[in-house]
Amino acid sequence: MIDFARVQKELQECSRDVEKSGIKVTPKSDGCLARLIGTIPGPSGTPYEDGTFQIEITLPEVGTEVLTNLVVNYGFSSCRWHPNISSQSGAICLDILKDQWSPALTLKTALLSVQALLSAPQPDDPQDAVVAQQYLRDYQTFVGTARYWTETFAKTSSLGVEEKVQKLVEMGFPEAQARNALEAVGGDENLALEKLCSG
Incomplete structure (x- = not known):
């Protein structure tokens, strides 16, 4: 069983300072707290700047593990040109989402960690080897490609x-x-x- 009380508390925590942090978490479907959508702004000074990135969050349904391993699967739906994010599936290579998870971490701290990963890619431990090679061998092309993907898939509409x-x-x-x-x-x-x- 998912600890829905904890999830509700964390959703409230995220909504308290959404204007300041830009980080938001909402249920993907009405009433379903097992599947969420996280939103983070692209960090300033990166090719992801001015982008708004959607992250699909799946919470586990596995017995008592919920309390010790709240977030099992994160997948980016709007950022796909980063050495640590699969350009095919959106899977994120970040230690706190895998073997370094701690019950002390919250949805917000996990999303802040993903946002930090956008600022500081780790090409030596890639999720996407092609992107990592481009990052290491031709950084300017990497920046241009990442900006293009941000412009195409992560910019919010100017429509009211x-x-x-x-x-x-x-x-x-x-x-x-x-x-x-x-x-x-x-x-x-x-x-x-x-x-x-x-x-």
Whole structure:
């Protein structure tokens, strides 16, 4: 069983200072705390700057391990050009998400660690060998490619809320559902569309 009380507490912790940290965690589906979406801003001074990165978080369903191993699987859905993130699956190579997990870590500290990884790639311990080789051999090309991926997949739309709602309504979704979906995913129209399509 998942410790839902702990998850709720951690969601509240993240929402308390979302304006300051930019870090947000919300349930992926209504009422389901086992699958979450984390959002982190790209760090300043990196090719990921000005990007908003979505991270799929899956919590374990395994007995008592929940208290000692809260986060089992993280996958990036919007950052795929980094030596420590698989460009194919979005899997993240970060020790605290694997063998260095501690019950003292929270969802927020784990997301802060992922954000720090964006600032300081570890190409000698890669998740994606092709990206790591590019990082080591041709850093400027790596930076350009990472910026392109950020521009293409992680920039938030410049559309206002009303324009986003209108786009979703034009696709055939009821206005109230479109507004609720946009609110639930922090205004990201792609995630809102995914949420609406998944039911």
